[in-house]
Amino acid sequence: MLKSQLNLLQTESPPVRWAMGLITALAAFGIALLLPPSHRAPYLIAYPGVVLSAWLFGVGAGVTCAIASGTIIELFAHYSHLVVVHRSIPSGSPSRLIVFVIGSVTVTWLTQQVSNLRQQNATEELRRQLELGAAEQRLAEERQRADMALHERETRLQMALRAGQIGLWDRDLETGALLWSDEHYRILGLEPGSVPPSYEVMHNAIHPEDRDAMDARYKSTLAEGKPLYSEYRVLRPDGTVAWVEAEGQYELDAAGKPVRMLGVLTDVTRRKQAEAALLQSEKLAIAGRLAATVAHEINNPLAAVANLMYLIRHADSLEGAREHADTALKQVMRVAHITRQTLKFHKQNEASRITRLSEETESVLSLFHGKLRQSGVTVERRYEDDPVVECPSGDLRQVFANLIVNALDAMPRGGRLTIRIRRSVNWRERTEYGLRITIADTGEGMAPEAKRRIYEPFFTTKGSTGLGMWVTAQIVDRLRGSISVWSSRLPDHSGTVFSVFLPFDRSSNGVSVLGGEQEPEALPVS
Numbered sequence: 001m002l003k004s005q006l007n008l009l010q011t012e013s014p015p016v017r018w019a020m021g022l023i024t025a026l027a028a029f030g031i032a033l034l035l036p037p038s039h040r041a042p043y044l045i046a047y048p049g050v051v052l053s054a055w056l057f058g059v060g061a062g063v064t065c066a067i068a069s070g071t072i073i074e075l076f077a078h079y080s081h082l083v084v085v086h087r088s089i090p091s092g093s094p095s096r097l098i099v100f101v102i103g104s105v106t107v108t109w110l111t112q113q114v115s116n117l118r119q120q121n122a123t124e125e126l127r128r129q130l131e132l133g134a135a136e137q138r139l140a141e142e143r144q145r146a147d148m149a150l151h152e153r154e155t156r157l158q159m160a161l162r163a164g165q166i167g168l169w170d171r172d173l174e175t176g177a178l179l180w181s182d183e184h185y186r187i188l189g190l191e192p193g194s195v196p197p198s199y200e201v202m203h204n205a206i207h208p209e210d211r212d213a214m215d216a217r218y219k220s221t222l223a224e225g226k227p228l229y230s231e232y233r234v235l236r237p238d239g240t241v242a243w244v245e246a247e248g249q250y251e252l253d254a255a256g257k258p259v260r261m262l263g264v265l266t267d268v269t270r271r272k273q274a275e276a277a278l279l280q281s282e283k284l285a286i287a288g289r290l291a292a293t294v295a296h297e298i299n300n301p302l303a304a305v306a307n308l309m310y311l312i313r314h315a316d317s318l319e320g321a322r323e324h325a326d327t328a329l330k331q332v333m334r335v336a337h338i339t340r341q342t343l344k345f346h347k348q349n350e351a352s353r354i355t356r357l358s359e360e361t362e363s364v365l366s367l368f369h370g371k372l373r374q375s376g377v378t379v380e381r382r383y384e385d386d387p388v389v390e391c392p393s394g395d396l397r398q399v400f401a402n403l404i405v406n407a408l409d410a411m412p413r414g415g416r417l418t419i420r421i422r423r424s425v426n427w428r429e430r431t432e433y434g435l436r437i438t439i440a441d442t443g444e445g446m447a448p449e450a451k452r453r454i455y456e457p458f459f460t461t462k463g464s465t466g467l468g469m470w471v472t473a474q475i476v477d478r479l480r481g482s483i484s485v486w487s488s489r490l491p492d493h494s495g496t497v498f499s500v501f502l503p504f505d506r507s508s509n510g511v512s513v514l515g516g517e518q519e520p521e522a523l524p525v526s
Contacts, residue, residue, distance in 0.1 A: 017057040017060055017061040020057045020061050022064055025053075025064075025069040025072060028048070028065075046066075046070070046073065050062050050066045050069065050104040051107055054115075062104070062107075063104075063105055066104030066105060067101055070101050165186075165266060166267075167183040167185070167186070167187045168183075168184060168263070168264055169202075169264075171261045171262075171263075173260060176199070178199065179197060184265055187234070187266075188201070188202070188205045188234060188236065189236025189240070190237070205234045206235075207232065207234060207241060210232040210233050213232070217230050221250070222250070222258060225250045225256060225257075227250070228249075228250075228261075228263065229245075229246070231243065231244070231268065232244060232246070243268050243269045243271075244266060244267055245266040245268045246265050249262050278471075305328045305331045305332060308324045308325070308328040312328070352390050353391075354389070354511055355389065356388055357391075357437060358381075358383045360396050360400060361400050361419055361437075365379060368404065368408065371408055372408070372417075375408060375414055376413070377411050378415075378417070379417050380416060380418040380419070381419055382419065383420075383421045384421065384422040385422045385423045385435075388511055388512075389504075389511065389513065390513045391479075395479070398471070398475065399472050400437075402469065402471070403498050406468070406496075407439060407441035407496070408441075410441050416441070417440070417441050418441075419439055420438040421436075421438075423435060423436075424501060428482070433503065433504050434481070434501055434502050434504050434514070435501075436499060436500065436502075437499075438499050439497070440495060440496070440498075442494065442495045443495055444494055445487045445488050445489035445490075445496055446489075446496055451485060454469050454485065455470055455473045456470065458470075479502055479503075480502075481500060483498065483499070484498070484499045485499075
């Protein structure tokens with residue numbers, strides 16, 4: 001408050017400030033008169049007045065105070081004996097007045113400079129404080145905006161994770177500390193934060209039938225530091241079963257030891273249900289095609305049997321009737337054979353059995369015997385190496401049926417169907433051994449667009465369900481195999497070739513298992 005009033009006085013007009021200097025000079029001289037004559041030192045008392053005037057009212061007021069003080073002191077010293085300045089210096093000496101005024105002006109100027117410097121320092125300090133305050137305000141605003149942006153991004157991330165049913169986990173392999181996202185809890189059927197995240201909770205949530213396989217896969221990837229990928233089922237606390245897809249990535253230290261694991265857990269139940277529905281739809285479509293084929297194949301022998309029975313009834317001799325009966329018996333045996341082959345397709349969900357791939361292809365070809373004969377398609381068999389294997393024969397018959405039907409549809413006016421079975425290696429992983437089945441036709445070939453989209457569900461070029469090749473690819477992938485296709489539409493060189501590779505598993509009692517991970521003993525390959 002006092003400082004603001006002093007600043008206000010310094011802003012007054014010069015005459016006012018000079019008057020204030022004059023008043024200060026009179027006050028200083030009055031104080032000198034109040035002292036005893038022996039202690040009066042008017043110039044000594046006048047100096048503080050000059051400094052005070054300069055400090056409070058500016059240089060002009062200080063100079064006015066100095067001149068007025070010196071003049072008053074000299075006048076009183078000359079005309080009265082009330083003030084004694086100095087005995088050695090006569091009263092009215094101009095040199096004393098000049099020295100006092102010069103000294104006072106110098107002190108006044110120095111005082112003003114000190115005041116200005118102090119005011120500048122105060123102004124600079126105030127400016128710094130204002131800048132600091134503004135910087136802190138900007139920092140607070142930026143921090144608030146950053147917090148809002150972070151909260152918004154986190155909200156969007158949680159929305160995206162929840163919409164995609166994707167959970168995140170982060171595990172420190174050295175300390176065992178584990179973090180889960182909220183969606184990770186929901187996928188396991190838990191409320192977010194209801195239980196502390198732990199490996200035991202996640203392990204116990206795995207379906208009992210999938211737990212051993214998941215344990216083995218996790219230990220294998222942990223030992224090698226390789227990425228983890230697996231699809232398995234989880235059993236939720238309410239008893240429902242969900243399919244999940246787990247993907248994990250390890251962080252390694254300088255020695256190559258896994259120290260941290262980051263991963264995602266995705267609920268793929270809907271996808272699995274859709275795949276099952278598509279697979280069932282394709283099975284029904286295949287059943288319809290097979291039913292029509294079987295009906296056609298059975299109709300011809302039955303018609304022949306009916307004709308033969310008529311001939312037997314009207315036979316002229318016993319020998320003729322016997323010959324007709326033998327022919328009819330052959331036709332009936334043909335019907336029985338077709339029926340047995342059809343029943344094999346009905347038992348596709350059976351466990352793996354020991355067989356040869358040539359037997360499975362022959363069982364499929366026998367169902368299409370009539371169609372092969374009518375279309376004029378010749379079959380060339382190249383069973384170069386056809387070992388006994390253990391495999392899901394029902395699934396493989398479905399693969400062969402899809403490929404053979406497509407080949408026959410591509411050759412409506414005849415051609416050549418070549419089926420080749422041989423030992424081989426995976427062309428992508430040369431250390432993986434197995435069997436390669438090649439089915440080639442001399443049909444019209446596929447367009448580039450059809451070849452590119454051949455494994456897409458519902459894509460078709462002939463009015464079918466468009467699921468046959470998709471199901472074929474799913475079965476081959478489930479057996480850890482691969483399928484490749486080449487096609488040409490060049491004149492006189494048209495045709496399509498499908499190559500299916502199925503890897504071996506460990507041999508058991510001399511029988512190799514198709515669709516496994518380990519290779520058998522050293523085998524000749526081609």
